[in-house]
Amino acid sequence: MVDARTILVKLEGVEKHFGAVRALDGVDLNIFAGECVGLVGHNGAGKSTLMNILTGTLATGAGTISISGSVEDRYSVSRALALGIRCVFQELSLCPNLSVAENTRINHPSLKGIGWQRKAAALIAQKLDEIFPGHSIDPSDIVGDLSIGRRQMVEVARAFTVTDAPLDLVILDEPTSSLDSHTAGQLLDFVRRFVGSGKSCILISHLLGEVLGNADRIVVMRDGKVVAADRAAVFDRDKLVTSMGGAAAREKVAAEAAKGTREIGPICVKARPARQRDDMQLVARSGEIIGLAGLAGNGQTDLLLAIFEAAGGSRSGIEVTAPLALVAGDRQSDGIFPQWSIARNIGIRSIERMVRGMLISSRREAELASRWQERIKIRTPDMNNNILSLSGGNQQKALFARALGSDARIILMDDPMRGVDIGTKLDVYDLIREEADSGRTFLWYTTETEELDNCDHVYVFHGGRIVANLSRDELTEEKVIQSSFDEAV
Numbered sequence: 001m002v003d004a005r006t007i008l009v010k011l012e013g014v015e016k017h018f019g020a021v022r023a024l025d026g027v028d029l030n031i032f033a034g035e036c037v038g039l040v041g042h043n044g045a046g047k048s049t050l051m052n053i054l055t056g057t058l059a060t061g062a063g064t065i066s067i068s069g070s071v072e073d074r075y076s077v078s079r080a081l082a083l084g085i086r087c088v089f090q091e092l093s094l095c096p097n098l099s100v101a102e103n104t105r106i107n108h109p110s111l112k113g114i115g116w117q118r119k120a121a122a123l124i125a126q127k128l129d130e131i132f133p134g135h136s137i138d139p140s141d142i143v144g145d146l147s148i149g150r151r152q153m154v155e156v157a158r159a160f161t162v163t164d165a166p167l168d169l170v171i172l173d174e175p176t177s178s179l180d181s182h183t184a185g186q187l188l189d190f191v192r193r194f195v196g197s198g199k200s201c202i203l204i205s206h207l208l209g210e211v212l213g214n215a216d217r218i219v220v221m222r223d224g225k226v227v228a229a230d231r232a233a234v235f236d237r238d239k240l241v242t243s244m245g246g247a248a249a250r251e252k253v254a255a256e257a258a259k260g261t262r263e264i265g266p267i268c269v270k271a272r273p274a275r276q277r278d279d280m281q282l283v284a285r286s287g288e289i290i291g292l293a294g295l296a297g298n299g300q301t302d303l304l305l306a307i308f309e310a311a312g313g314s315r316s317g318i319e320v321t322a323p324l325a326l327v328a329g330d331r332q333s334d335g336i337f338p339q340w341s342i343a344r345n346i347g348i349r350s351i352e353r354m355v356r357g358m359l360i361s362s363r364r365e366a367e368l369a370s371r372w373q374e375r376i377k378i379r380t381p382d383m384n385n386n387i388l389s390l391s392g393g394n395q396q397k398a399l400f401a402r403a404l405g406s407d408a409r410i411i412l413m414d415d416p417m418r419g420v421d422i423g424t425k426l427d428v429y430d431l432i433r434e435e436a437d438s439g440r441t442f443l444w445y446t447t448e449t450e451e452l453d454n455c456d457h458v459y460v461f462h463g464g465r466i467v468a469n470l471s472r473d474e475l476t477e478e479k480v481i482q483s484s485f486d487e488a489v
């Protein structure tokens, strides 16, 4: 049957190699006007590489790109922008030392002359209001001072602002990874309105419910190839997971395993948020997995960082009695060392064990890295490659390996599953349970409410304070949301 809709983008036989890695292996992809295409696949499947080709950031090794029926021979970033194609990359690209309005101006050279700042501020404020009503971002805020969730909101809103250049397709690569469920819902509603007006979106996400609920069509990638492409209605969660390469049955087993009971030991962390007015505090015992929940930016990360800073001693309102490691959520700013290899990035938290004499032993570093590559399935041909050669999700796995491979007894996790695929998440959940069984303690802030099922109990935050302590039996998404909207007493 011939599809009568207008084809906006047609990619045919696209290939891309990075040295020995075949990132794209003959990919065909059509995007029609007025549709939202969900793009899913395991970490390293080739999604970001394909999108980098579509935005002109990477050149193809082979294959053709046609936009609105014309084959593009000299495709580039500026050509893609001129054709109305924009992307919100997984690794955010805002300049941290500039304000929200100044960052907006970067994308809109036509905003010049006297009053450009005011015009840029109005442009971004209007788009933030439209997508995220009730947001508390001011165009004069310096981006580096914003939480990662707010930066993600600015980045998304900026991609949808229009001055003189056309806007036909917005690629959203993991756009909700740092947003709480309320804010993510606002964005997804906006995406539906956007495609309803005849424009197109590509939505890349590891949150399969998000893709199933909002995409018109779904394309599944696996090992550099498109392995399935059909109307969203044809898929369900199990079918998607199976097309991506397994783990459907394991999901149910993992959910059951999370309900098991484990022996817990003595208290190892007591922490009172700085703004707490009553006597509520976070108390963690060894062997516990504790969730930190609530709307993003309500003090969860602040408390984790305060606990991290108090390591090995005590400071006002915080007591910690064992070594700590932190899995950063904002991996670009706080997690990876971009100049170093994957192996060194993993070994750095265990440097005392790596040192022989005055030098770091490459053998010990390689042993640790190879053990964790296997355990957590980091996809790379060589752990001595630079960390930036890994896909986003695989970089995040290296940060887990750094923390779990260390001597830390308490692991602080700041929304740590950003960009991690479903199969790997299940492996990491298993790993966390195993490690908790052996007495390690986990403090786990997550913006994915489903993940809280893995926790023994959950502290809900609002306005910088703990407002509820929910046991596993009391835990439902409604309860968490209700508590996070309730004013702290």
Ligand SMILES: Nc1ncnc2c1ncn2[C@@H]1O[C@H](COP(=O)(O)OP(=O)(O)OP(=O)(O)O)[C@@H](O)[C@H]1O
Pocket: 018, 021, 022, 023, 041, 042, 043, 044, 045, 046, 047, 048, 049, 050, 090, 379, 380, 388, 389, 390, 391, 392, 393, 394, 419, 421
């Ligand atoms: N600059 C690079 N140098 C070397 N290898 C690279 C580079 N960029 C990507 N790769 C490799 O290409 C493959 C595809 O990576 P890509 O980032 O496209 O995956 P992805 O599907 O977006 O993964 P994720 O879900 O983790 O973001 C991976 O094996 C990755 O390691």
